[in-house]
Amino acid sequence: MDDTGARETWEHRLLLPGELRFGGGRTPARRTGRDWLVDTLMFGFAVLLWAASLGIVEDADYLPRWIVVADAPAGALACLALWWRRRFPLLLAVAMLPLSVFSSTFVGALSVAIFNLAVRVPWRTASLVVLAHLAVTTPYLIVYTIPDEGGWTGVAFVVAFVLFLLTWGTAVRVRRELVARLRADARRERAEHARRLADARRAEREAIAREMHDVLAHRISLLSVHAGALAYRTGASARGAEPLSDAEIGDTAQLIRDTAHQALEELREVLTVLRGSGATEGAPQPGLGDVEDLVAEARRAGQRVRWTGAYERAASGLRGQVQRTAYRVVQEGLTNARKHAPEAEVTVVVAGGPGEGLSIAVRNTLPARGGHGRGGVDAGPIPGAGAGLAGLEERVVLDGGTLRHGAGPTAFELVAELPWPPAAPGPAD
Incomplete structure (x- = not known):
């Protein structure tokens, strides 16, 4: 032929x-x-x-x-x-x-x-x-x-x-x-x-998979925490504890509804890109300025988070893609801590500036073996795909940074170093 x-x-x-x-x-x-x-x-x-x-x-x-x-x-x-x-x-x-x-x-x-x-x-x-x-x-x-x-x-x-x-x-x-x-x-x-087309398609699928993991794992873990807390309080009420008030039940249900709505919106944006429909008309992509909101959201879910932000708030000269990667590092660190150490205290430190680089560190104490969840009830681990850190490492490397993670004697640490070029000089006086 x-x-x-x-x-x-x-x-x-x-x-x-x-x-x-x-x-x-x-x-x-x-x-x-x-x-x-x-x-x-x-x-x-x-x-x-x-x-x-x-x-x-x-x-x-x-x-x-x-x-x-x-x-x-x-x-x-x-x-x-x-x-x-x-x-x-x-x-x-x-x-x-x-x-x-x-x-x-x-x-x-x-x-x-x-x-x-x-x-x-x-x-x-x-x-x-x-x-x-x-x-x-x-x-x-x-x-x-x-x-x-x-x-x-x-x-x-x-x-x-x-x-x-x-x-x-x-x-x-x-x-x-x-x-x-x-x-x-x-x-x-x-x-x-x-071959190049297959490689490009595979890379695109991997990028979409990383994005879907980063977006959905965080939201789904929050849903799991809120639903677990509601189930625990309801079970405690059946055993004679003070029952939940209608306002508490309503607030928890509204919080679960809002979190699910946010997850669906973010999933819609990812699927729009997957279908090749161009940029979405939704909210702008998260950046360095949204990290504090992410920490506040984790605190509202009951997670104990200590936050330190020692970086230039204007983020001048820092590319949007790098800011997004920094946001995803914090998001992945909080999500992993919520999955594997729900009672642990988490420390989030973001520091850096133009010409110095950007450093993101998320640390959480290791859970005790055989420990239990909130209130003495075994919460059980939240299942995950097991590919979050691998995808995050690829994302960081693509942005010219480095990522290291691992468990020490008492804590698990996730640290990313990202480039932050010097700010462009202003006009001469």
Whole structure:
């Protein structure tokens, strides 16, 4: 099948040489419609010259009788041998060397053989074979052509015609090899393009997966905390504790509703990007200035958070993407602490400035083994995908920063270092 597509057209099946249709080789296993047509025309050409030469040879009284008798069968045999010209081009041309000594009726077959040789054999080899034919036919030219068949003009015509066939065949071979190389280059380029496209799609899917994790994991963990607290207080009321008031139940339900609404809105923004619908018309992307709101939201959910913000509030010169990454680092740290150490105190420190870099550190004390959740009830871990830190590390590296995380003797620490270039100088006074 042709490499230009999954389906061949009639042009590929009929008009391309077999060498190009079946992979660029010089001896294809099958012939195309064009090959059959060319073979028929060349065989007809050889037979036509053979038939036209019969009368000339019969009338040439200057030729020995043995040449007149052997010429016609030799020429017919050479025409039949053209059937193997594609598979054995060099062998066929060499096998015709004895006929060049005496035969005139095989000129058509020899012309086809020389042209075929130049098309399918390197030009050095083809040139040597052609020179050999000229060498073995030299006695005939000297003894019969010069005195009786046109003189030196006839000799010049024979030499020029043979060289023309050699040059023409070589040009065809060079062109076919060039086309084959171009087609091979096109195949490699298409394969490389497909690979780059697959890599781009995979990178895009990974980026979307990171974004969905960063957005939804935080909101869903908040929902889990609020719902767990409501279930715990309701269960405690059934065991004789002071029941929840209608206002407390309403506030908790409203908080759960608001958190779910925010999760759906953020999910809608991510899905809009996934569908290729362009930028959304919702709220702007979170940045460094939204970190305090994120901390306040965690506190409202009952998480104990100590917050220190020692950075330039205007965030001059800090790219929006880097600010967003800083926000995601704090978000991931709070989410992980809420999942794995719900009772732990969390410390969030954001510090830095232009030219100094931006440092984000989120630390939480490790939970006691076999500990319980709020009020002595085993809260159980909040399930997660387990890919948040890996995705966050990729995001930080893409922004030119570094991320380290791990558990120490008493605390788990998540620290990110992001670049913050110096502020652009203002106009001279």
